[in-house]
Amino acid sequence: MSAPLKGAYDDEPAIGWRKAVPAATIMLGSLITIWPMVASFPFLPPFGLLLLLGWRLARPGVLSIWAPLPLGFFDDLLSGQPMGSAVLLWQLCFIGIDLIDQRLVFRDFWQDWLIAAGSIAFCLIAGRLVATPLGAHVDTVLLLQIMVSVMLFPLAARLAVWLDRRRAVE
Amino acid sequence: MAPPRNRRPGFSRRAQYTLFIGYVVAVAGSLVGAVLLALATLDPPAFAALRATLAEVTTPISSGVAGAGRGLAAIPQGVSDYIAVHDENEKLHKQLDDAKALLMRARAISYDNRRLRTLLGLRERITDAVVTARLVSSTASSTRRFAVLNAGSWQGVKKGQPVRGPEGLIGQILEAGPNSARVLLLTDPESQIPVRRTRDGMPALAIGRGDGLLDIKSANSTAADFLPGDVFVTTGTGGVYAPNIPVAQILRHMRGDAGLARSFAQPDTLDFALVQQAFMPVAPALPPGTTP
Numbered sequence: 001m002s003a004p005l006k007g008a009y010d011d012e013p014a015i016g017w018r019k020a021v022p023a024a025t026i027m028l029g030s031l032i033t034i035w036p037m038v039a040s041f042p043f044l045p046p047f048g049l050l051l052l053l054g055w056r057l058a059r060p061g062v063l064s065i066w067a068p069l070p071l072g073f074f075d076d077l078l079s080g081q082p083m084g085s086a087v088l089l090w091q092l093c094f095i096g097i098d099l100i101d102q103r104l105v106f107r108d109f110w111q112d113w114l115i116a117a118g119s120i121a122f123c124l125i126a127g128r129l130v131a132t133p134l135g136a137h138v139d140t141v142l143l144l145q146i147m148v149s150v151m152l153f154p155l156a157a158r159l160a161v162w163l164d165r166r167r168a169v170e
Numbered sequence: 171m172a173p174p175r176n177r178r179p180g181f182s183r184r185a186q187y188t189l190f191i192g193y194v195v196a197v198a199g200s201l202v203g204a205v206l207l208a209l210a211t212l213d214p215p216a217f218a219a220l221r222a223t224l225a226e227v228t229t230p231i232s233s234g235v236a237g238a239g240r241g242l243a244a245i246p247q248g249v250s251d252y253i254a255v256h257d258e259n260e261k262l263h264k265q266l267d268d269a270k271a272l273l274m275r276a277r278a279i280s281y282d283n284r285r286l287r288t289l290l291g292l293r294e295r296i297t298d299a300v301v302t303a304r305l306v307s308s309t310a311s312s313t314r315r316f317a318v319l320n321a322g323s324w325q326g327v328k329k330g331q332p333v334r335g336p337e338g339l340i341g342q343i344l345e346a347g348p349n350s351a352r353v354l355l356l357t358d359p360e361s362q363i364p365v366r367r368t369r370d371g372m373p374a375l376a377i378g379r380g381d382g383l384l385d386i387k388s389a390n391s392t393a394a395d396f397l398p399g400d401v402f403v404t405t406g407t408g409g410v411y412a413p414n415i416p417v418a419q420i421l422r423h424m425r426g427d428a429g430l431a432r433s434f435a436q437p438d439t440l441d442f443a444l445v446q447q448a449f450m451p452v453a454p455a456l457p458p459g460t461t462p
Contacts, residue, residue: 032310034228036236038317039310040357040382040436046311065192069199077224080309080316083217084206091200130207132313136359138380142313 021163022062023071026051030075041141045149047156048075049123052090054156056097057112059164068094081131089126093119112157117150124149215329215345222347225318229350232306233320300445301325305340305353313380315358317341319443322349326445330410333443338416338434339363339404340443353443356417356433357382364389365402365417376402376417376431384418386429396420396429409450 030048052071055063068090075086100115124146132138209216303321321327323346333340333353341355354361359380366373373389386402388394400420406413418431 031228034232034307034318035310036232036239036306037310038305038308038355040315040355041380042309042311042313044310066195066199069196069203072203077217077221078228080312080314082207082210082214083220084203084208084210087203088200088207089203091196091203095196095200128313130211132359132380136313136378136380137383138313138359141381145311 018062022055022059022160023067025159025163026055026071027074030071030078033078033080042138042145043141045145045152046075046079046120046124048079049086049090049120050149050152050156051160053093053116053119053153054158054160056094057116058157058160060101062164063094065094065098066091081127085127085130086123089123093123109154109157113150113153116153116157120149120153121146218345218352221352222322222345222350225350225352226322226347229306229318229320232318233304236304236306298447300327300331300447302442302444305443308355313359315355315361315378315380316344317353317355319343319351319353319445320349321445322347322351324348327351328448330448332411332415332446332448334415334446335435335443337436338418339411340435342410343445351445356435357384363411363417364405364407366405368401368403373405373407374402382432383421384431384433385424386418386420386431388427394427396423398422400429402431406449410448412446412449 026048029046029051032044032047048071052063052068069087072086072088072090075090076083079086097115097119104111124142128138128142206217301321303319303325305317306320308317309315317340319327319333327343327346329343329346331343333343339356341353341358341361343351344354345352355378356363356376357378357380359378361378363376364373365376365386372394374394375387375389377385377387379385386396398420402417402419404411404413404415404417416434418433420429420431422430424430
């Protein structure tokens with residue numbers, strides 16, 4: 001990297017920039033569903049949620065506690081889930097992670113991954129319960145979707161860290 | 171790395187209040203989310219306008235990307251078409267000869283059919299096409315099965331109109347924006363379509379499973395057996411779908427008097443979709459004072 005990184009005692013980036021990059025990446029993640037294909041079963045992982053968790057767990061303090069409200073609302077407009085489901089579930093995840101932050105202060109990446117796995121499973125299963133009648137045959141596919149999403153979490157976290165470092169260069 | 175302990179941001183009252191208000195907003199917001207969710211569950215079209223507004227922006231992007239993808243995908247197809255054209259020609263000639271015999275028989279049957287229908291005084295309603303458009307995107311990360319059509323109320327698309335592809339039924343318009351519309355695919359778990367078997371006219375319901383297939387459930391109480399290959403078409407009951415649109419073909423019989431079926435239309439091919447007028451739209455309310 002050619003540009004020098006900023007140190008811990010340098011000025012923080014401008015507030016607009018600091019908030020815009022995480023929000024923009026998470027919204028881009030939600031926008032994956034406008035890719036032109038018509039799916040006959042849910043095979044895409046929820047990229048918006050993945051990136052949200054990536055930012056929250058890899059860079060705590062960047063997103064405010066209420067950040068899932070607008071981002072979840074945007075995701076609800078696109079995802080096809082009933083309006084308000086992402087707002088509620090993502091916010092509950094954030095509050096839960098905040099509580100875990102108080103108990104488990106020093107964590108390694110595996111614990112973060114476990115927390116992310118729990119959050120992803122919670123959001124997807126609860127989302128399936130509110131959106132789809134109980135008799136629908138989506139559970140096997142949902143399980144696969146959860147597994148793929150959990151496997152993709154490290155990538156989302158790496159992306160958040162990488163973007164955060166790029167952001168510090170500006 | 172230990173997370174920054176930002177729960178106590180120091181002695182600044184301002185910073186403490188900001189943090190506290192953040193928590194208040196978060197909890198209040200999740201309550202608002204719960205209320206929104208309840209509203210959306212009780213009254214699904216409640217937020218149609220908001221979704222349609224965003225779809226107006228995303229639909230042109232999706233159709234643009236799809237167009238570029240089609241152009242690239244057509245190149246290998248073009249090359250292999252050129253090579254295979256001779257074999258194809260021979261095969262088609264043979265098929266044509268076979269089809270001729272069938273055509274003669276079908277003509278005779280069609281003539282008989284027309285005469286018998288006139289005899290019965292049956293009035294066929296012609297269902298006009300509203301618009302031909304493409305399905306451009308779908309809810310690929312959700313358990314619901316919706317697709318976005320790149321035509322809307324400016325092209326005459328209205329809520330409740332049936333959507334069909336060249337092979338068969340695709341679904342029904344759920345919400346229509348000015349230039350885009352949301353389609354409930356027939357594989358959605360909340361889609362139910364009255365159908366009948368072509369073989370003997372047995373009435374049934376085609377219910378989406380959510381995994382790309384359909385459950386066919388007999389509408390009679392008697393035990394029905396579904397044979398692989400049985401074809402189901404729409405009945406016209408309910409007034410949404412015109413009769414005789416192909417819906418699905420049975421793959422196998424399942425327990426509990428149901429058949430597992432695959433729909434004829436495969437919407438994932440991103441093919442053309444034809445929006446039709448609702449077969450028998452709901453009649454407008456009579457003005458007060460008139461007696462029917």
